[in-house]
Amino acid sequence: MTQKNRLQGGQIDRATSWKFHFDGKQYEGHPGDTLASALLANNVRLMGRSFKYHRPRGPLTAGSEEPNAIVQLRGGARQEPNTRATTAELFNGLMAKSQNRFPSLAFDAMAINDRFSNFLTAGFYYKTFMWPAAFWEKIYEPIIRKAAGLGALSMKEDPDVYDKGFRHCDLLIIGAGPSGLMAALTAGRAGSDVILADEDFRMGGRLNAETFGVDNMTGADWAAQTVAELRTMPNVRLMPRTTVIGAFDHGIYGAVERVSDHIHTPDAGKPRQILWRIYAGKTILAAGSTERPIAFENNDRPGIMLAASLRAYANRWAATPAQRIAVFTNNDDGHRTAADLQAKGVKIAAVVDTRADAPRSDNFEVLQGAQVVDTKGRLGLTFAEVKLADGTMRTLECGALGVSGGWNPNVHLTCHQRGRPAWNEDLAAFGPGADLPPGMSVAGAANGDMSTHGALSSGIKAARAALGLKGKAPKAPEAEDTPVTQTPFWYVEGCSRAWLDQQNDVTVKDVKLSHQEGFRSVEHLKRYTTLGMATDQGKTSNMGGLAIMAELAGKSIPEVGTTIFRPPYTPTAIGTLAGRMRGQEFHPTRLTPSHFWAKERGAVFVEVGNWLRAQWFPLPQETHWRESVDREVSQTRASVGVCDCTTLGKIDVQGVDAATFLNKIYCNGFAKLAVGKVRYGLMLREDGIAMDDGTAARLAEDHFVVTTTTANAGRVYQHMEFVRQCLMPDLDVQLISTTEAWAQYAVAGPNSRALLQKIVDPDTDMSNEGFPFMACANITVCGGLRARLFRISFSGELAYEIAVPARYGDALMRRLMSEGEEFNVVPYGTEALGVMRIEKGHAAGNELNGTTTANNLGMGRMVSKAKDSIGSKLSERPGLNETDALKLVGVRPVNDSDKITAGGHMMNANGEMNAATDQGYVTSAAYSPSLGCMVGLAFVKDGSERMGERMRLTSPVTDLTVDVEVVSAHFVDPEGGRQRA
């Protein structure tokens, strides 16, 4: 028999045997096992090493509170560091490795740290590694970093899929132990929508780990029967393998369901885990309690574990760490461990009970008033040294020691909204406080109802109260109802290297030092010693540290304080919290109506916010993007080009008061804009800074179309709705964002009119007189399709923008291309668009960067004094109107072959170049095929008065300094004749 420490009974499926590997060695286990239970059954106690001293460690617990038995699970890209062996479900072929040791678990070179523990006390690093000063980063820190950390990431992309989901219920019950099951039964039978979530893969909580009965059957059978009944209720949803990680505002709970962690590889199409957001009307926290250890010298050896965990391994998993065990307890619960294991044939060396009046047993020896004062066994416990009541010493030979210092209610989730737990004197433990998250109540052991019957009754009561159920309460099943009182016993007098936080290696000695150095509040203690900061978040250690600090400070425990628990309840994979929002799905992708046409043309796309836009359209013979862009610019300026500008924000403004509204929104006047005309508009924020610019076209007396920049479409619309609803609620005006409703193309170049004439239906007069610069109209195209035509120009050429309902966008683009063949029409992308607008001196996002004023843009006089508009008043502040303010200018290199860099800073022609002499900066730059050199737009101090001045452009971060000349920003057609032609 390979499973030397496998006992009889248990809730495992012995008919099936599974093979698994730990540190390369093969073992066997059964369905129902955890990795820890299977290893214990195979006589493996050593499962890990501690963080600082690299002390050999085995499991302390049988649950998610485990500090020691953490391993690296699986391999390859699925390698999963820091996984608790105590909760990892066994599956056939499981592979696990120990971590944080070199070269092997049994022989770890870093265990040398343990020899130097006198130097490595709490906070030692704050006092040293300072000499010589340069050594910290070069020598000390790299060594520390290399030694620190626990498990390792694979450094490969996580291949698994994670999902997110939303669920609603009247009542969320967290924990499916006796109180949770009973609450679910009560609420489920009453017809409420119930979700019962439990982190374990088998519901029942401690009922599965104990031998006492419920209603004439074993607790485990009662749990199974109850779960079966709940499963038949359509209004009850059971969520095993689901940890409720946090209690958030307004009854929203985060929960992680481990869908595929118990199998080798997720099934096709199935996620590894799901993050559920549960919207709960009411919540019952039935999370049970956690046993607390007692600190004594060398209490961290493999084989020393919590007494109830030892019992859980024996009863539920039919496993024991050793064939001869002892128990060290301060309460009756420890005696149960001895009785249960003895019943399974394990030899009991003795029960060491701190109480002089501890109950005796006929079946095993009880050492009353005795304490374990030291232990032996390098890689696993061999002996426990016991100081008897009379002061004499006795050595117990044992391979395992169950320790019980009483129980702490699991109140973690009660604190997630900054509630503080309350001290319960009877239990000598913290229970739930008064300020629970709204809608939450607490039942069972989590509420201090420690007996089985107490927990069952408490579940009924909590469910009835939460749901306001009337009528006679059902009777709780029969079960043991032993009164529980706990007399605190935190540590053995005189101990020093007695572990509190086993993972982070915080001992009683460290707490004493922390006190000695003045780190006495619970927050200081925690931060100075790292107590409770490990992956188990101090579930088994915080109370001990607190109790010792209280004693040293001569205060009560609640006076010293309690650490506050934060989400998540147990560590949660980052992949789960991200869900599917990664890779290409990180953000939604918005495609323009001509996207697929552009793709056919081989366009290169660029991300613009969430949009993908064609950046340029390379021809097969073109090898460099500049070739394509230069061609697109030249061809447009020579004949005609088409660009998809659908992404510009479009907002329909309709209503009798539409003009009044726009007059408020734009700093320049719109009240008198004639129907059929477009006007450039500058919008300010209320603080007087430019927010966005665009055009507003008046299609009818009561109908405008406002365009915004692509980047600001959302924010401008929000702003306009704010003004409409919150500032001008009585206006008759309605807004709607129509960005996606209309496909819009810029058709630019001297032949743009000729091209459009072939598209536009004949009743539209396209002549310069009939449809002049800045005209707009509702028209029809292609034989009756409704469209909007605007004669506006971003490129400076004769140009139009034409819009059709989005579903015709693809067709219109294809039509423009085919009809344009005779004009050698060219599609152009955002890069050519940018080049042409820079050549024309139009401001865009790089210029409207949230700090520029109308004055900076050379539009100071646009801010109408004749009316009030958003931002007009605060734009009058002196800081926005300084005489040497930055002004938008053009820059071109003195030497045509020199480069202009956006982000470069402008400096005077001579003198030092530093922050004090800074004259401004280049906002945009591009190669201008029209001028044959690079050009840029820049904000230069008092720039409008410096035309023709020679300056230097410097960009030390890209190693560039060139001589430039300040020129007008209108590089091309400064008189604007082309766009009016």
Next chain:
Amino acid sequence: MRYSGFKVIKEALTGHKGWTPAWRDPEPQSHYDIVIIGGGGHGLATAHYLASVYGKHKVAVIEKGWIGGGNVGRNTTIIRSNYLLDGNEPFYEMSLKLWEGLEQDLNYNAMISQRGIMNLIHSDAQRDAFVRRGNAMMLNGADAEYLDLAAIRREYPFLNFDDARFPIKGGLAQRRGGTVRHDAVAWGYARAADSRGVDIIQNCEVTGFRIENGKCLGVETSKGFIGAGKVGCAVAGNSGRLMSKAGMRLPIESHVLQAFVSEGLKPVLPGVITFGAGHFYVSQSDKGGLVFGGDLDGYNSYAQRGNLPVVEDVCEGGMAIMPMIGRARLLRMWGGIMDMSMDGSPIIDRTDIDGLYFNGGWCYGGFKATPASGYAFAHLLANDTPHETATAYRFDRFRTGHMIDEKGQGNQPNLH
């Protein structure tokens, strides 16, 4: 007591009996020359520089809870001076220089670790903005380095280069940026200030100011009235709450910012990385935890806790840029209350009340500013004139229109 290699060895060999409390625990005196409200990083640093640089020793720091329990104890520990605007860059560069000498100054190892900070760039516009910023940094005497895609690939091979929604185009690095062991900053300053006679008074809550004829005479506290020649307030996220006791409304809103740490992992990250196309930045602590964060929750809050949408948003950013962290587990999340000012920049200034001085509005950037903030506030308290690097941090800049708006978001605090 001075920490030295000799002392550490001696104590290790003699059972650590000689260590004394890092700072005293005095009762308040009836009057001080200067009372600082707030025993966080900035308040303690102010006290240290008042005592060590400006020769002021009759100084008290009063703290309603335990020192270091506010934002200095709940941040993502990053230091950097990669600012754009003239009002900011010299100040943060002074701060970085003070960090560089801090451990020797304080005789306390705060584990200042200049492993660099890398801002990733994902669009042309972002590159232009970062080039401008890098140039501003260098023109101010700070270090900055522009990295192209190939260089980023070499240094950070684990980033998502091949399946990115927003591909990486480059990065702006500041090699002198890095991280600091945050709690040690508070403790180090406290210990140093205490050793020069500053009284650090914990569990002493200010309940009001005693103001007569427009002059502040001291503070009413839970331990009684404490008279003061000058009172300086440095209470981070609680500025609004405190200053309302002096009848002041501030250009500040309090917002919650969440931060996160993973379980300990073997080293994976060289320095600080910020994702430029999502809300995510990350570093790895000496203990091995990934320390990361993202955006504000976005609504006014004093609750020191946030909600799930931002948790998810931040983790999405993480997975988008470094998909190898999917199986690392988030261990702990917490929230700090940020003084979000109206332009994203701080205030270190006198108030309209004689003898009452204010230091706040640090947004989520207060930690890196700790040394310079303390230094500049000490300067102001000692000399009544602003320190040369902090002249722009005036209350009246909003009145006059001299905002220092790095992000260009205007008077909406949650966007900064």
Next chain:
Amino acid sequence: MIINHPLLGPRDSAEFVYLGDASLMERPDPETASAEDWHAYAYLRDNPAGPHRELWWHEGGDRSWLVVTRNTVTHEITKVEMARDVARKLGSKA
């Protein structure tokens, strides 16, 4: 958080965009307000620790602006109103 929209019922706050203090609805009268009034309107906030009337925009919904009364310490929401109704009561000054 959950915001109980007066027209649409309870909605997750993730559907909304937050702006700030509802005093932003009380824009100074451009005819009469002083520079100091404008400064106070745009830049100074009560920033209370307790009940706070604030503006949320239902961007992912019906695009209503709402005035939400929410406690900044507990996050409890006690009142939700349509901003337009509130604005009408204030009287249109803009």
